[in-house]
Amino acid sequence: MNAKKLAGEKAIEYVKDGMHLGLGTGSTVYWSLVKLGELIRKGLDIKGVPTSKNTEKLSMELGIPLVSLSSINELDLTIDGADEASTNFELIKGGGGALLREKMVASISKRFIIVIDETKYVTSLGQFPLPVEIVQFGWEVTCNQISKLGCKPKLRMENNAPFITDNKNYIVDCYFEKIQDTKEVNNTLNMIPGVVENGLFVKMADVIVIGGSNGNVNTLLRSKL
Numbered sequence: 001m002n003a004k005k006l007a008g009e010k011a012i013e014y015v016k017d018g019m020h021l022g023l024g025t026g027s028t029v030y031w032s033l034v035k036l037g038e039l040i041r042k043g044l045d046i047k048g049v050p051t052s053k054n055t056e057k058l059s060m061e062l063g064i065p066l067v068s069l070s071s072i073n074e075l076d077l078t079i080d081g082a083d084e085a086s087t088n089f090e091l092i093k094g095g096g097g098a099l100l101r102e103k104m105v106a107s108i109s110k111r112f113i114i115v116i117d118e119t120k121y122v123t124s125l126g127q128f129p130l131p132v133e134i135v136q137f138g139w140e141v142t143c144n145q146i147s148k149l150g151c152k153p154k155l156r157m158e159n160n161a162p163f164i165t166d167n168k169n170y171i172v173d174c175y176f177e178k179i180q181d182t183k184e185v186n187n188t189l190n191m192i193p194g195v196v197e198n199g200l201f202v203k204m205a206d207v208i209v210i211g212g213s214n215g216n217v218n219t220l221l222r223s224k225l
């Protein structure tokens with residue numbers, strides 16, 4: 001069973017005619033986009049805001065109508081993947097380097113749905129290194145500042161060169177022993193000059209759809225209390 005496909009397709013049940021959708025990035029939400037493309041060919045009328053150049057390209061290939069984030073104040077729903085999702089609905093994102101646009105899009109969404117396979121559902125975050133997007137200028141200095149939070153930051157490389165995001169920035173992957181206080185780490189990181197955004201999504205996810213290798217799909221709803 002393809003657990004990512006199960007989760008990705010299941011989330012599309014939340015999509016209704018006329019919605020403006022945030023379109024996430026990655027190999028799980030890929031299946032949501034494929035399903036969305038099928039439904040659009042059958043008459044579903046939605047518009048999407050892509051969270052990366054990859055998703056923009058894929059959406060165009062699938063015939064998903066797109067609008068730019070600049071023309072939208074609010075989105076009805078965003079569907080996106082995650083690298084880790086915890087039992088208290090906190091996330092690490094950015095394994096594919098799309099975290100900045102993903103966070104911007106999620107922040108204006110009335111509902112934020114995460115699609116993952118069961119291996120990513122954890123009791124506490126931190127096994128996956130936390131991606132942090134930083135500007136290229138003086139990146140070593142920014143890394144040094146980040147390391148004072150008690151982690152080991154490592155510049156992400158691709159083909160023997162630094163990985164460059166859609167926004168022309170670098171990514172550093174930060175290895176923590178354990179992320180104790182997610183809210184504090186999120187805020188402290190974003191206060192460091194040179195940090196653009198980090199991959200901790202605190203109190204943002206409303207629904208987590210978990211695909212299992214046994215063919216089961218589990219949908220968890222965050223209590224608003």
Ligand SMILES: O=C[C@H](O)[C@H](O)[C@H](O)COP(=O)(O)O
Nearest residue numbers: 026027081094095096097098
């Ligand atoms: O930057 C990438 C995104 O945050 C992805 O949504 C995340 O890395 C999960 O991707 P995948 O579903 O491919 O594991």
